[in-house]
Amino acid sequence: MEKQEPLSEKQIRIIDVSERLFAEKGFEGTSVRDIAHEADVNVAMISYYFGSKEKLLEAMFARRSAMITDQLTVVLDDEKLAPIDKVYLLIDFYIDQIIRNQHFHKIMVREQIAGRDSSVGKAIAKIKLTNQSLIKQLILEGQKKKVFKPRIDVSMMMMTLIGTANQMISAQQHYRILNDLEDMPDEKFEILIQKKLSVHLKNLFKAVLTYES
Amino acid sequence: MEKQEPLSEKQIRIIDVSERLFAEKGFEGTSVRDIAHEADVNVAMISYYFGSKEKLLEAMFARRSAMITDQLTVVLDDEKLAPIDKVYLLIDFYIDQIIRNQHFHKIMVREQIAGRDSSVGKAIAKIKLTNQSLIKQLILEGQKKKVFKPRIDVSMMMMTLIGTANQMISAQQHYRILNDLEDMPDEKFEILIQKKLSVHLKNLFKAVLTYES
Amino acid sequence: MEKQEPLSEKQIRIIDVSERLFAEKGFEGTSVRDIAHEADVNVAMISYYFGSKEKLLEAMFARRSAMITDQLTVVLDDEKLAPIDKVYLLIDFYIDQIIRNQHFHKIMVREQIAGRDSSVGKAIAKIKLTNQSLIKQLILEGQKKKVFKPRIDVSMMMMTLIGTANQMISAQQHYRILNDLEDMPDEKFEILIQKKLSVHLKNLFKAVLTYES
Amino acid sequence: MEKQEPLSEKQIRIIDVSERLFAEKGFEGTSVRDIAHEADVNVAMISYYFGSKEKLLEAMFARRSAMITDQLTVVLDDEKLAPIDKVYLLIDFYIDQIIRNQHFHKIMVREQIAGRDSSVGKAIAKIKLTNQSLIKQLILEGQKKKVFKPRIDVSMMMMTLIGTANQMISAQQHYRILNDLEDMPDEKFEILIQKKLSVHLKNLFKAVLTYES
DNA sequence: AATGAATGAGTCTTCATTCAT
DNA sequence: GATGAATGAAGACTCATTCAT
Numbered sequence: 001m002e003k004q005e006p007l008s009e010k011q012i013r014i015i016d017v018s019e020r021l022f023a024e025k026g027f028e029g030t031s032v033r034d035i036a037h038e039a040d041v042n043v044a045m046i047s048y049y050f051g052s053k054e055k056l057l058e059a060m061f062a063r064r065s066a067m068i069t070d071q072l073t074v075v076l077d078d079e080k081l082a083p084i085d086k087v088y089l090l091i092d093f094y095i096d097q098i099i100r101n102q103h104f105h106k107i108m109v110r111e112q113i114a115g116r117d118s119s120v121g122k123a124i125a126k127i128k129l130t131n132q133s134l135i136k137q138l139i140l141e142g143q144k145k146k147v148f149k150p151r152i153d154v155s156m157m158m159m160t161l162i163g164t165a166n167q168m169i170s171a172q173q174h175y176r177i178l179n180d181l182e183d184m185p186d187e188k189f190e191i192l193i194q195k196k197l198s199v200h201l202k203n204l205f206k207a208v209l210t211y212e213s
Numbered sequence: 214m215e216k217q218e219p220l221s222e223k224q225i226r227i228i229d230v231s232e233r234l235f236a237e238k239g240f241e242g243t244s245v246r247d248i249a250h251e252a253d254v255n256v257a258m259i260s261y262y263f264g265s266k267e268k269l270l271e272a273m274f275a276r277r278s279a280m281i282t283d284q285l286t287v288v289l290d291d292e293k294l295a296p297i298d299k300v301y302l303l304i305d306f307y308i309d310q311i312i313r314n315q316h317f318h319k320i321m322v323r324e325q326i327a328g329r330d331s332s333v334g335k336a337i338a339k340i341k342l343t344n345q346s347l348i349k350q351l352i353l354e355g356q357k358k359k360v361f362k363p364r365i366d367v368s369m370m371m372m373t374l375i376g377t378a379n380q381m382i383s384a385q386q387h388y389r390i391l392n393d394l395e396d397m398p399d400e401k402f403e404i405l406i407q408k409k410l411s412v413h414l415k416n417l418f419k420a421v422l423t424y425e426s
Numbered sequence: 427m428e429k430q431e432p433l434s435e436k437q438i439r440i441i442d443v444s445e446r447l448f449a450e451k452g453f454e455g456t457s458v459r460d461i462a463h464e465a466d467v468n469v470a471m472i473s474y475y476f477g478s479k480e481k482l483l484e485a486m487f488a489r490r491s492a493m494i495t496d497q498l499t500v501v502l503d504d505e506k507l508a509p510i511d512k513v514y515l516l517i518d519f520y521i522d523q524i525i526r527n528q529h530f531h532k533i534m535v536r537e538q539i540a541g542r543d544s545s546v547g548k549a550i551a552k553i554k555l556t557n558q559s560l561i562k563q564l565i566l567e568g569q570k571k572k573v574f575k576p577r578i579d580v581s582m583m584m585m586t587l588i589g590t591a592n593q594m595i596s597a598q599q600h601y602r603i604l605n606d607l608e609d610m611p612d613e614k615f616e617i618l619i620q621k622k623l624s625v626h627l628k629n630l631f632k633a634v635l636t637y638e639s
Numbered sequence: 640m641e642k643q644e645p646l647s648e649k650q651i652r653i654i655d656v657s658e659r660l661f662a663e664k665g666f667e668g669t670s671v672r673d674i675a676h677e678a679d680v681n682v683a684m685i686s687y688y689f690g691s692k693e694k695l696l697e698a699m700f701a702r703r704s705a706m707i708t709d710q711l712t713v714v715l716d717d718e719k720l721a722p723i724d725k726v727y728l729l730i731d732f733y734i735d736q737i738i739r740n741q742h743f744h745k746i747m748v749r750e751q752i753a754g755r756d757s758s759v760g761k762a763i764a765k766i767k768l769t770n771q772s773l774i775k776q777l778i779l780e781g782q783k784k785k786v787f788k789p790r791i792d793v794s795m796m797m798m799t800l801i802g803t804a805n806q807m808i809s810a811q812q813h814y815r816i817l818n819d820l821e822d823m824p825d826e827k828f829e830i831l832i833q834k835k836l837s838v839h840l841k842n843l844f845k846a847v848l849t850y851e852s
Numbered sequence: 853a854a855t856g857a858a859t860g861a862g863t864c865t866t867c868a869t870t871c872a873t
Numbered sequence: 874g875a876t877g878a879a880t881g882a883a884g885a886c887t888c889a890t891t892c893a894t
Binding site: 023024025026027028029106109110112113114115121124125128129132153155156159160162163164165166167168170171172173174175177178179196197199200203204207208 | 241323337342345366409413
């Protein structure tokens with residue numbers, strides 16, 4: 001777990017561009033020339049700054065992982081809410097997370113499909129572990145207070161939470177077409193799917209976790 | 214919509230190998246040499262049989278699309294079941310479909326992320342449209358019989374159905390680790406996740422669709 | 427100098443197609459697949475009938491060479507004309523020859539540029555030798571009769587005769603453009619350049635060979 | 640009409656080698672491997688420097704075109720010669736041009752046969768247009784001074800000038816054989832054909848253009 | 853610290869030919 | 874005699890990386 005140098009402005013630009021391109025065309029489908037060109041830097045810079053294309057990906061994951069876990073722990077710590085509201089908060093946090101960092105999450109989907117036992121694979125595993133333990137704790141808390149049903153399959157609930165949100169951003173183009181939203185501007189569409197996901201997933205979780213009809 | 218030649222035994226072998234490799238390493242990450250080597254055919258055969266690597270992918274989609282839609286229509290047509298049982302049947306069909314054709318579904322996830330407006334993109338769109346209209350019809354039927362709640366967001370239910378199942382096969386490696394199942398043999402593990410998905414998704418759909426507690 | 431089998435109808439079709447394609451795209455620029463496709467025969471036929479692509483070219487030269495020399499000797503033998511008229515006859519014969527077999531003559535130009543010491547190179551050399559000796563004899567005859575000037579450089583006159591005609595068919599596209607003839611139909615254009623070449627070359631030869639002003 | 644970067648020493652070496660090889664074996668008959676090998680550079684350099692094999696050809700034409708037109712305009716501008724002497728000067732310029740850049744002119748012959756409407760085709764057209772307008776002007780001048788005959792077909796005279804010279808360099812191997820010059824060293828042979836062409840073409844032009852016997 | 857030039861290994865595809873029938 | 878299937882070799886080109894400066 002080596003300590004990172006803080007990234008220079010150019011390095012961040014490279015990572016940002018890579019994120020978009022890796023999301024759109026995949027890691028292998030993106031050439032360092034593409035990246036260098038779009039980030040307006042010399043081709044040699046990628047190797048020079050990150051060592052290799054692979055290491056660039058790792059640097060990207062390192063950066064995002066830090067961001068995600070940092071924020072995640074903050075969200076729930078200092079709240080004094082009912083268990084279901086905490087769950088709602090968590091759901092909204094995830095949705096927000098995924099939609100705001102679509103590019104990165106698409107890359108994560110791709111990488112978890114590949115299932116490589118690489119540095120990146122480990123980074124993903126770590127994120128998932130943190131997520132799962134956090135939500136498990138949350139549900140246990142609700143069960144202790146007798147407001148959540150017993151025998152909740154937390155892993156499967158995670159699957160549904162992450163899976164549904166990922167599916168939404170992955171298939172958003174198809175969603176637009178199926179629901180006649182092809183001409184809606186991106187910003188508006190983003191707000192729409194955020195709302196849709198939020199309502200739908202909260203509804204789902206409430207129905208499965210609580211006793212209320 | 215040109216009628217295809219029936220595929221030769223070698224062509225099928227090539228497609229099968231490609232399916233696995235594209236799923237594992239992505240389309241761009243897989244070389245025709247890899248494919249040729251693992252399928253034990255000459256490299257030139259891929260171009261010879263399919264015209265190009267891209268067209269091979271298309272042939273793969275054509276084959277699977279035909280399989281899926283063929284089977285799907287059969288599943289529900291001649292059944293005289295209660296609406297919820299039909300939904301259950303559909304859920305099990307999807308799960309079975311996705312688990313049995315993991316490789317292909319992983320490729321579909323990858324391709325829908327890319328969101329290209331290609332032949333393959335259109336094939337995916339068509340599959341999704343068929344799926345969506347089928348399940349919509351099913352839910353409408355239940356609503357007419359007053360056994361399903363009104364105001365069901367079918368698109369979002371699809372998202373959850375497909376998303377959860379895709380997430381399971383995509384993240385199965387992580388699922389194993391998180392649930393201490395790393396040493397379970399593949400066949401057994403496959404049966405396990407099939408069961409898990411079935412129970413979980415039926416539970417979810419029942420809770421959201423019906424009035425029962 | 428092996429005796430040829432008479433060519434089958436299919437073989438002739440192949441040669442004819444090849445002639446056009448070799449002229450347009452060059453020998454190397456034309457694939458046997460192109461030929462087979464346009465001649466509507468199986469790809470394997472080229473190797474099967476001719477042995478190889480190279481041998482096909484040789485067969486083509488063999489066929490044309492025979493045609494040319496056969497006709498050439500006929501043209502002048504049984505004529506009782508004045509020397510200058512014989513020269514005119516020869517000029518018209520060449521022009522006709524080159525324009526009517528443009529494709530083949532373009533190939534000859536290409537091949538003589540390459541200057542390979544191949545079977546084809548030898549065929550070209552043979553044609554040239556026949557041509558040269560024939561015209562030399564003709565001019566000698568005129569000189570003996572004192573109607574042609576002495577000290578005529580026959581080789582250079584050949585250069586001009588062949589060179590000018592070849593240049594015309596090679597650069598005909600440019601000729602059309604330079605002379606605003608882009609929309610003239612092919613047949614009409616062909617007649618035009620035939621006339622132009624005839625007048626021009628006869629004029630040239632007369633001026634150089636004879637004493638008349 | 641974009642301004643070119645000045646070519647590096649290596650680029651020039653590549654172009655020079657290509658010129659020879661394209662002349663000998665044709666564009667399609669020459670592989671980038673051949674070029675790279677003979678120019679003693681890495682194969683990737685061709686794409687790196689020129690973008691593609693095709694673009695290399697274009698670069699070659701751009702270079703030579705510039706050379707030719709530059710020199711051509713210089714030749715006649717500041718001269719105060721009799722019209723026939725100007726024509727002689729022009730003839731010698733062309734001959735010199737063609738013999739000194741044999742490789743390039745062979746390629747031009749090949750390309751003009753192909754008659755493609757490519758960048759290269761346009762470059763050829765442009766060269767021809769410049770040539771034609773220049774010589775037309777020259778002849779008009781002579782006609783105005785009543786030293787040249789009226790009704791001269793300039794296009795055809797160009798055909799003969801260019802055609803004869805091209806034929807000479809294209810068929811030089813055959814010329815050697817036909818005139819028993821196979822063992823003459825290249826430099827001596829070059830001077831010989833230069834002289835032959837000069838005398839012959841001047842003779843031709845004088846006979847056709849002027850009133851002198 | 854940063855970069856333009858350069859490269860060997862690799863990409864997909866097409867080639868002319870051969871083989872089994 | 875004829876052909877569809879198949880192939881090894883070669884095609885042009887792009888890749889991520891390194892090197893000299």
